[in-house]
Amino acid sequence: MKRYFMRAAAVLALVLAVAGVTSAYAQQYPGRPIRMIVPFPPGGSTDIVARVVAQKLSEALGQQVIVDNRGGGAGGIIGTDLAAKAPADGYTLLMSSTITYSVGAALYKNKLPYNVLTDFEAVTMISTVPLALVVHPSLPARSVKELIALAKAKPAQINYASFGIGTSGHLAMEMFKLMAGVDIVHVPYKGGGPALIGLIGGEVQTLFISTVAALPHVKSGKLRAVALTSLTRSANLPDIPTVAETVSGYEVVVWYGLFAPAGTPNSVIGRLNKETVRAVQSRDMQERFAAEGGRTVGNTPEQFQEIIKADVAKWAKIVKDAGITVE
16 A cells, blocks of 8 residues: 555656646747748748738747748648657747648648648637639629529630649639539639739639739729628628628638647647737737738637648548549
């Protein structure tokens, strides 16, 4: 009996010691600059979000948060893998998005050197931004209902552009085709610029694109906005209907989120979540995203993880049903 109590006391002492170390670590964190990996070159949407968040976190944590652009490889795989294999000490973070994370898992399946569901700790979702469904002015369709009717009357005669295979616009249109029961032909371009030029020039008739990129051309009359891909209308763009108003349940939003390598202490995740949520819920960040038709989120790690699980399953089904493959 005495031996039992001695062992129990030893175990308890060990637990308390570990707890003390963890608590001390959390109190001292961060003790040096933090690296935030963006798996794309500078200038893209993920990079822009990362830099805004990094500045806010630098101010809140009292340590510089440095954005580290690690582009290369299809779908941001190289930078994401680098983050997955980094020490789980809170000093390496990853800013990712729907396409890199959820869609990438569906497109590349077993080819990925990491598992998005097990190799990362979710910190929080930063924001969500809908896409805009735009058409060339020459296309006789001013609503989703008219576009569907036209596509059914002329199967495989309407072409749509995308930024490339597996991009948000590609997946959004393939989901639209499946849910609306239409046949619209995919014309992949090498990037957003060429796709927009192709649509404005009349090479293709329609495109799903970010509201930020679409609105200037809509205002100039070069393109016509048909709908947004969010479930509800945007407060800043109330005159543009949603696809869901015609195609029930249709929703495609690009989310941006912050992650840490799996195994990062809960206390560190908690601190990062607290400060990041405070940042994204600040008025200036809310106004910035609202101006682009989006919204800030700032949820708990558990809530974000559940969203990711559902998102991965959703896009895996779309990729399979649409027969999308990548080399």
